[in-house]
Amino acid sequence: MPLHLDIADLKAMARRRVPKMFFDYADSGAWTEGTYRANEEDYQKIKLRQRVLVDMTNRSLASTMIGQPVSMPVALAPTGLTGMQHADGEMLAAQAAEEFGVPFTLSTMSICSIEDVASVTKKPFWFQLYVMRDRDFVRNLIERAKAANCSALVLTLDLQILGQRHKDLRNGLSAPPKFTPKHVWQMATRPLWCMQMLKTPRRTFGNIVGHAKNVADISSLSAWTAEQFDPRLSWENVEEIRKMWGGPLILKGILDVEDARMAANTGADAIIVSNHGGRQLDGAPSSISMLPRIVDAVGDKIEVHIDGGIRSGQDVMKAIALGAKGTYIGRPFLYGLGAGGKTGVKLALDIIRKELDITMALCGKRDIRDVNRDVLAD
Numbered sequence: 544m545p546l547h548l549d550i551a552d553l554k555a556m557a558r559r560r561v562p563k564m565f566f567d568y569a570d571s572g573a574w575t576e577g578t579y580r581a582n583e584e585d586y587q588k589i590k591l592r593q594r595v596l597v598d599m600t601n602r603s604l605a606s607t608m609i610g611q612p613v614s615m616p617v618a619l620a621p622t623g624l625t626g627m628q629h630a631d632g633e634m635l636a637a638q639a640a641e642e643f644g645v646p647f648t649l650s651t652m653s654i655c656s657i658e659d660v661a662s663v664t665k666k667p668f669w670f671q672l673y674v675m676r677d678r679d680f681v682r683n684l685i686e687r688a689k690a691a692n693c694s695a696l697v698l699t700l701d702l703q704i705l706g707q708r709h710k711d712l713r714n715g716l717s718a719p720p721k722f723t724p725k726h727v728w729q730m731a732t733r734p735l736w737c738m739q740m741l742k743t744p745r746r747t748f749g750n751i752v753g754h755a756k757n758v759a760d761i762s763s764l765s766a767w768t769a770e771q772f773d774p775r776l777s778w779e780n781v782e783e784i785r786k787m788w789g790g791p792l793i794l795k796g797i798l799d800v801e802d803a804r805m806a807a808n809t810g811a812d813a814i815i816v817s818n819h820g821g822r823q824l825d826g827a828p829s830s831i832s833m834l835p836r837i838v839d840a841v842g843d844k845i846e847v848h849i850d851g852g853i854r855s856g857q858d859v860m861k862a863i864a865l866g867a868k869g870t871y872i873g874r875p876f877l878y879g880l881g882a883g884g885k886t887g888v889k890l891a892l893d894i895i896r897k898e899l900d901i902t903m904a905l906c907g908k909r910d911i912r913d914v915n916r917d918v919l920a921d
């Protein structure tokens with residue numbers, strides 16, 4: 544691959560290589576995209592203390608997330624349609640994460656199935672669950688995740704109804720894509736992407752087709768998904784899912800102190816401060832702006848993680864300084880995947896690792912576990 548120095552370089556290459564409808568799916572937010580932009584911009588407002596004449600040798604980024612060892616406190620976030628950024632995308636990203644020593648989280652709305660990812664990995668990965676109206680399907684998903692030896696369940700709480708994403712509607716997004724003139728042109732101008740996709744049978748939602756009732760093919764899938772997200776989802780359902788799963792549970796989508804306090808009483812192992820990457824409630828605060836308040840409220844009761852807006856190792860450092868025990872990257876690894884498959888994902892992780900390591904050293908710290916708010920400038 545050409546020289547890539549930061550995540551923005553990978554984003555530029557992914558834009559050139561991935562058909563517009565799928566690149567836009569990864570790189571967009573709801574309505575005006577104000578919250579999507581704020582997620583990134585608010586990290587830039589946080590300044591770091593530069594320290595000098597401190598021993599910087601023998602640095603370590605190793606940590607744990609929900610008790611599981613990680614090479615750095617970063618996980619790959621659950622992202623839908625990952626296998627449309629690059630053929631077999633979830634499988635490649637999971638392999639890259641495994642080799643790098645960080646968790647990979649498979650989305651319910653993935654292209655590659657739970658079983659596909661399990662077939663190409665040696666270590667347990669995490670599985671993200673959307674609670675659908677069809678509870679038999681939900682139970683089946685959980686049982687499949689158990690059978691695949693998934694080591695944590697990430698339960699998403701903020702998608703009871705779908706936020707409106709204008710780019711997806713204007714692009715006529717679907718998986719697999721419809722063969723309209725516009726879509727054919729997008730794919731024809733991305734020949735490498737097309738060749739890769741032609742080599743794989745995985746072009747639709749692998750966890751759903753053939754597993755959900757009355758969903759045996761593409762024609763029945765869209766009607767099923769349109770009616771399956773459950774607006775009745777409540778805290779009682781969290782307890783139901785926790786008992787059904789029986790293992791480490793992470794609650795994703797907490798953006799309010801009161802909700803964080805309620806989540807801390809569920810018996811879950813961690814919460815993720817998240818606004819769904821700015822893809823749900825446009826006008827909601829950024830994830831990083833809410834992190835300190837949530838950590839102060841519940842950080843001694845439950846492990847607090849964060850996603851949304853992280854584009855560099857410096858962003859990871861700032862989140863850890865503000866009390867997060869783990870961070871998640873979605874778009875950065877998707878840009879890497881679109882730019883160069885598995886190699887691109889590993890490159891994205893390596894960019895973030897190097898940035899985090901150098902930033903930590905220049906702030907006078909040698910161990911990521913010692914990073915706290917004293918590395919932040921007033």
